[in-house]
Amino acid sequence: MCAIADSGSVRKAARQLGMTQPSLTTQLRRIEKALGGQLFFREPTGSRPTALGHSVLCRARPIVAEMRALVEEIASASVREQGARLRIGSTSSRAVAGWLRRLRVRLPETDTTIRIDVSANALLQMVASGQLDVAFVHEVEGAPLRVPEGLAEHELIAREPQFIALADSHPAAAQSIVRVQDLADDQWMVDPTVDGEWAGLRRIWAAAGINPRVVHGDYLTAVDLVTAGEVVTPCQPTARLRPGMAVRPLHGDPLAVRLFMACRHDGTPAAPVDALLADLTSAYMEIAWASVAYREWLVRHDGPLPVGT
Missing domain, CATH: 1.10.10.10 (Winged helix-like DNA-binding domain superfamily/Winged helix DNA-binding domain)
Incomplete structure (x- = not known):
């Protein structure tokens, strides 16, 4: 008409x-x-x-x-x-916020989304199936992840030490480095849904000859229990300090993870893989050097982060 x-x-x-x-x-x-x-x-x-x-x-x-x-x-x-979308997955990390900030500057016309999951294996599977374009995950030493065929791994850190979070009133908090044996009588909080975490902790307890009490829970809840002096818990070296909480490295760094970024072999539609890794590396170094306990550890271990390519 x-x-x-x-x-x-x-x-x-x-x-x-x-x-x-x-x-x-x-x-x-x-x-x-x-x-x-x-x-x-x-x-x-x-x-x-x-x-x-x-x-x-x-x-x-x-x-x-x-x-x-x-x-x-x-x-x-x-x-x-079809072309201007980037779907990111990540296990918990303070580097994610800085990574997203850098990507939004690099790719202002791209719709960038983030999915956080405690399971690195689940995120890797989502990349393989096309539900995500890239995932930033950690792999607990001694507990390899199930990396699907067709994915390329781009290593960020070959071995990141895991620290311990405890109440600042805990006797061990007076030390700059804590021995696992010093925590034998404490109750440890563990999140069993984090891939490899339970296996990694049992390994270091066995090596230290201790069998501590264990409570299962999520690490967000753990912060309140740590500051109350109820539990100690493993944490990333970049963990944010809270009032009443201390973060210390473990003697000999018995617990560690490998950090890597995974994507399909054909890359991502929105940006070159090298650019994504460069922004992630920059974001990680920013929060690493801003963390007092980690910065002191880095200085003792001779300076710059062992960033892989």
Whole structure:
């Protein structure tokens, strides 16, 4: 109807719409039959709307405009999904916020999303199945992850020591380095849903000859219990200090993880893998050197982070 009114004839409207004139005439008659009245006067010079036609056109034009806008919006969304989207997964890490900040500067037109999961194996599987483009995970020493075929590993840190979080009133907190044996009488909190965590802790307890009491829970809850003096718990060396809590390295660094970024062998659609790793490395180094306990550990171990390529 809008095409006929705008062009002034069924013949011209049919050409604009890519239809034959008889087909358009048939459609117009069906519309008129459905509405119960004539919509156009057919004249030698063309077609002009009737009073009913004017009334219908007033309603039709906004509908056509909305439909056109809807089609354009869907088309734009489709383009974004195909090329300008980056789906990131990560296990818990303070480096993630800085990584995202850098990626948004590098890729301002890209829709970047983040998924956090305690299970590194689950994240790796999501990358393999196409649900994520890239994942930043940690692998507990002695408990290898199940890396699906078709994924490439880009190592960030070959061996990151895991520290211990304890109440600042704990006798061991007075030491700069804590021995595992010093915590034999403490209750340890462990999150069994973190891949490899339970196996790693049992290994270091066995090596130290201790069998401590264990409570299972998540590490967010652990912070409150640590500051209350109820538990001690392993933590990342970059862990944020809270009032009443101390973070100390363990003697000999018996518990460690490997940090790496994984993506499919064909890379990611939004950015080169080298750029993603560079931004992640920069974000990690920022929070590493800002953490007092980790910075002191790094100085004792001769300076710069052992960043892999």
